[in-house]
Amino acid sequence: MKGLIAYSSLTGNTAKLADRLAAGLADLGDWTLADIKKGADASGYDCILAGGWIDRAWPDKAAKAWIEDLPADLPLGIFVTMGALPESPHGDRVKENLASLLASHGTALGMAVLPGVVEAKLLDRVRQMPAHLLGENGESIKQQMVEAGEQSRMPTEEEYQAGVQVFREAIQGWLDQKGDLQ
Numbered sequence: 001m002k003g004l005i006a007y008s009s010l011t012g013n014t015a016k017l018a019d020r021l022a023a024g025l026a027d028l029g030d031w032t033l034a035d036i037k038k039g040a041d042a043s044g045y046d047c048i049l050a051g052g053w054i055d056r057a058w059p060d061k062a063a064k065a066w067i068e069d070l071p072a073d074l075p076l077g078i079f080v081t082m083g084a085l086p087e088s089p090h091g092d093r094v095k096e097n098l099a100s101l102l103a104s105h106g107t108a109l110g111m112a113v114l115p116g117v118v119e120a121k122l123l124d125r126v127r128q129m130p131a132h133l134l135g136e137n138g139e140s141i142k143q144q145m146v147e148a149g150e151q152s153r154m155p156t157e158e159e160y161q162a163g164v165q166v167f168r169e170a171i172q173g174w175l176d177q178k179g180d181l182q
């Protein structure tokens with residue numbers, strides 16, 4: 001099985017998750033890691049794990065566009081890192097959005113949504129942002145963004161392992177099913 005792990009990462013959180021997935025799934029196939037922004041080509045692979053960082057509850061623009069361009073018959077899993085905690089209302093929105101991206105693929109290999117540290121420079125920019133730019137409830141939205149950023153963190157070892165496990169089970173299930181059909 002030839003798999004591609006393609007990712008987009010601004011500050012390293014998602015790149016690290018991509019590395020962890022490649023290491024954790026190594027026994028299931030032959031994996032290639034590729035940076036979407038440097039031009040990742042999905043042709044010739046049996047399955048794809050695509051990753052990005054979360055921006056306004058969606059994978060970042062580069063990752064989202066790349067995912068949307070994938071052929072629908074290619075088995076796909078999606079992994080992301082986000083500044084807010086995955087177990088939050090914002091995390092639920094992210095999961096709904098990822099599910100909608102997976103829905104157009106015949107074989108969906110699931111999703112891994114992990115926390116990621118918000119870079120200090122970005123957090124400073126949010127702190128300095130005039131609240132009215134964020135709309136009617138600007139002040140409370142800004143406060144939520146600052147708090148989420150201050151509480152942001154690296155994934156724990158267990159969270160990395162759980163991410164690996166999601167894809168391990170889905171890929172094994174897909175390979176078993178494929179084997180039955182042959």
Ligand SMILES: Cc1cc2nc3c(=O)[nH]c(=O)nc-3n(C[C@H](O)[C@H](O)[C@H](O)COP(=O)(O)O)c2cc1C
Nearest residue numbers: 009010011012013014053054055056081083084116
């Ligand atoms: C411009 C920008 C917008 C962001 N928007 C969100 C967001 O809507 N929700 C969220 O949870 N995190 C948001 N984040 C935080 C990142 O998704 C998070 O820190 C992620 O782990 C970064 O991944 P990377 O290190 O691979 O770039 C944003 C970060 C940036 C730079």
